[in-house]
Amino acid sequence: MKKYKVTLQREEREHLEAITRKGSHQSQRVLNALVLLNCDEGEFNDHRLRGVDVANVLRISMRRVDRVKKRFVEDGMEAALGSRQGRRVHERKADGDFEAHVVALSCSTPPEGFARWSLRLLADRAVELQYIDSVSHETIRRVLKKTKSSRGRKSAG
Numbered sequence: 172m173k174k175y176k177v178t179l180q181r182e183e184r185e186h187l188e189a190i191t192r193k194g195s196h197q198s199q200r201v202l203n204a205l206v207l208l209n210c211d212e213g214e215f216n217d218h219r220l221r222g223v224d225v226a227n228v229l230r231i232s233m234r235r236v237d238r239v240k241k242r243f244v245e246d247g248m249e250a251a252l253g254s255r256q257g258r259r260v261h262e263r264k265a266d267g268d269f270e271a272h273v274v275a276l277s278c279s280t281p282p283e284g285f286a287r288w289s290l291r292l293l294a295d296r297a298v299e300l301q302y303i304d305s306v307s308h309e310t311i312r313r314v315l316k317k318t319k320s321s322r323g324r325k326s327a328g
Contacts, residue, residue: 175240178213183248190252203252204228206239264303270314272302277315290315 179187187204190196206229209220220239226233236276243251265273276296290308297306 172283175244177207177210177240177243179211200252202229202231203239206236207243207251210240265310265314269302273297273311273314276317
């Protein structure tokens with residue numbers, strides 16, 4: 172695993188120590204602050220613990236220690252402490268226009284040799300018809316579930 176080096180400034184250390192000592196904070200936020208304080212390799216830390224020792228003392232996994240350090244290095248202090256605001260948000264691929272195309276496609280006649288549309292068939296056909304660059308069958312499932320469409324079934328009416 173890639174090693175991430177945590178180097179805290181004096182103000183950052185004081186902020187983290189305040190979180191661990193006083194006030195009302197979420198337990199996960201306090202644990203993440205303790206991880207950062209103990210893994211600090213900066214000049215303001217008199218005793219640095221190894222990640223394994225931090226994990227043992229706090230009774231958390233080594234993987235979690237690595238994730239907190241990674242978030243601190245890549246995304247900053249708030250993301251490392253567990254703030255939802257600091258996390259990355261993925262852009263949605265399926266917009267309303269794409270969803271309409273998928274629903275219309277699922278209501279059409281399935282390809283020759285198939286009794287009904289499968290999710291994978293719909294995904295492949297949507298890419299083939301250039302509705303979208305790439306899409307998984309799971310995205311197709313979510314679109315159809317959201318619109319309460321059933322693939323290739325005729326209504327009993």
